[in-house]
Amino acid sequence: MDSKTLREKYLRFFKKNGHKIIPSAPLVPAEDEQLEGKEKVLFTSAGMQPLIPYLTGQKEPISKRLVDVQKCLRTDDIEKVGDLVHHTFFEMMGNWSIGDYWKKEAITLSFEFLTEELEIPVNKLAVTVFAGDNDTPRDEESAKTWESYYSGKEHNWWPSGEKSGPCGPDTEMFYWTGEGESEGKPNEDVRWVEIWNDVFMQFNRKEDGALEDLPQKNVDTGMGLERTLAVLNGLDDDYRTDLFIPVIEIIERYTNKEYSDAENQEAMRVIADHMRAAVHLIIDGVQPSNKLQGYILRRLIRRSAVKMHKLNGGLTALPAFSAIVESIGSNKRDLAEEVVKNELNKFRDSLDRGLKQVEKIDRIDGKKAFDLYQTFGFPYEVTEELFRQKGQEIDREQFKAEFEKHRELSRTASSGMFKGGLADSSEIVTKYHTATHLLHQALRDILGPQVFQKGSNITAERLRFDFSFDKKMTNEEIIKTEDLINRKI
Numbered sequence: 233m234d235s236k237t238l239r240e241k242y243l244r245f246f247k248k249n250g251h252k253i254i255p256s257a258p259l260v261p262a263e264d265e266q267l268e269g270k271e272k273v274l275f276t277s278a279g280m281q282p283l284i285p286y287l288t289g290q291k292e293p294i295s296k297r298l299v300d301v302q303k304c305l306r307t308d309d310i311e312k313v314g315d316l317v318h319h320t321f322f323e324m325m326g327n328w329s330i331g332d333y334w335k336k337e338a339i340t341l342s343f344e345f346l347t348e349e350l351e352i353p354v355n356k357l358a359v360t361v362f363a364g365d366n367d368t369p370r371d372e373e374s375a376k377t378w379e380s381y382y383s384g385k386e387h388n389w390w391p392s393g394e395k396s397g398p399c400g401p402d403t404e405m406f407y408w409t410g411e412g413e414s415e416g417k418p419n420e421d422v423r424w425v426e427i428w429n430d431v432f433m434q435f436n437r438k439e440d441g442a443l444e445d446l447p448q449k450n451v452d453t454g455m456g457l458e459r460t461l462a463v464l465n466g467l468d469d470d471y472r473t474d475l476f477i478p479v480i481e482i483i484e485r486y487t488n489k490e491y492s493d494a495e496n497q498e499a500m501r502v503i504a505d506h507m508r509a510a511v512h513l514i515i516d517g518v519q520p521s522n523k524l525q526g527y528i529l530r531r532l533i534r535r536s537a538v539k540m541h542k543l544n545g546g547l548t549a550l551p552a553f554s555a556i557v558e559s560i561g562s563n564k565r566d567l568a569e570e571v572v573k574n575e576l577n578k579f580r581d582s583l584d585r586g587l588k589q590v591e592k593i594d595r596i597d598g599k600k601a602f603d604l605y606q607t608f609g610f611p612y613e614v615t616e617e618l619f620r621q622k623g624q625e626i627d628r629e630q631f632k633a634e635f636e637k638h639r640e641l642s643r644t645a646s647s648g649m650f651k652g653g654l655a656d657s658s659e660i661v662t663k664y665h666t667a668t669h670l671l672h673q674a675l676r677d678i679l680g681p682q683v684f685q686k687g688s689n690i691t692a693e694r695l696r697f698d699f700s701f702d703k704k705m706t707n708e709e710i711i712k713t714e715d716l717i718n719r720k721i
């Protein structure tokens with residue numbers, strides 16, 4: 233089965249069962265949706281995230297049953313990339329009940345999809361269910377529906393830890409990727425690969441830690457496209473599916489090395505994963521920079537460049553990146569290629585010299601790591617990885633202290649040169665300030681949620697507003713934006 237067929241099967245099955253198909257939200261949530269509790273979320277990391285307002289009852293959904301294929305990015309998993317089943321960018325297929333069906337129907341749907349639509353033999357599957365603890369009883373209802381395994385809150389509870397907000401037990405589904413008869417247990421033996429998770433949002437955890445019943449109970453499920461595709465094709469390696477094969481082949485061609493050779497696998501997987509993530513980030517409006525989403529993008533591209541350099545023993549493989557971007561494809565291929573090329577051009581001269589410098593360093597510390605960042609553009613995490621391979625750890629606090637010290641110095645140097653924000657508080661300046669907010673919102677309404685403020689400067693004569701957008705605005709877009717602001721005024 234190919235990836236396209238799997239996506240279609242999922243959507244069709246849940247549509248047939250009364251679900252409304254909704255499109256994937258962008259990888260970068262709108263600015264006002266980036267705060268989840270006290271934490272800032274940079275990226276959409278699960279299918280449920282864009283649906284929070286519906287799950288919490290703040291907004292009315294178009295249907296109580298929804299299904300989609302959501303693009304996700306998990307920075308927490310960057311260090312896991314290189315194994316067989318974790319990616320930074322991946323697609324999560326999901327179905328939701330928003331105050332509609334509950335455990336029995338959700339599990340039945342999952343089971344039917346796995347065994348009837350995907351025709352997975354039951355003896356290849358295992359499931360786990362929440363075992364109960366001091367503050368929550370064992371999930372008998374799910375267990376009755378599956379005949380099954382039990383485990384503790386470290387596996388069958390969402391979200392992990394004791395965060396306040398909606399939560400509840402979940403039930404996870406695993407596929408046996410080992411040879412012959414299945415053995416051992418999910419969560420203990422890596423040959424059991426988690427493919428799907430049904431979360432039952434049943435409680436609200438209050439600030440004081442106590443649980444109360446939610447007025448509206450929801451089902452939230454997430455099934456990884458890449459892993460499911462691999463196991464359906466009898467593979468234990470996501471990188472051998474049609475989603476990755478073209479990229480791996482390009483890396484092989486340009487480096488003259490084989491993916492089947494175990495010593496190349498980790499690097500090739502990281503490059504393939506990171507470049508796929510980079511392309512999708514660029515498509516969704518992210519540009520490389522030194523902070524937030526832009527920094528993650530920079531880190532993904534530069535880490536790939538370092539890995540490629542090491543695989544290839546030189547810089548000749550850099551044209552491979554254009555071929556990779558091309559093979560990942562999208563409607564914005566040219567943009568992605570240009571952004572990747574620019575970023576690599578910035579890095580290519582210093583990469584070689586930086587790696588030579590790395591060779592010269594006997595003992596890394598935070599200050600030297602900062603020099604590598606400052607002089608050669610090595611993201612901290614890249615340096616950390618290079619030295620970890622030599623058995624050396626860096627003191628991150630020392631790096632941070634160096635970073636802050638430098639920032640203070642450059643801030644002092646530039647203050648007076650570029651005054652940002654509100655220069656004074658005369659009436660006209662206050663009006664311009666309000667106008668920047670109107671402008672920001674209007675740009676997002678007209679151009680899309682990928683637009684973010686990057687800076688602004690106000691004097692008594694005019695305002696300047698910097699924002700991220702990958703193209704020149706058309707005249708029509710400019711007029712629409714002006715009209716919208718004038719209407720609001």
Ligand code: ATP
Pocket residue numbers: 278306309317318319320321322324426427428429454455456457458459
């Ligand atoms: P794991 O324990 O394997 O990291 P998880 O518990 O973090 O998985 P969930 O948060 O429940 O996974 O996400 C739902 C589904 O999304 C998983 O069952 C899996 O199929 C898929 N998934 C999760 N993380 C990744 C990843 N980094 N790369 C690819 N697929 C993933």
Ligand code: MG
Pocket residue numbers: none
């Ligand atoms: Mg995980």
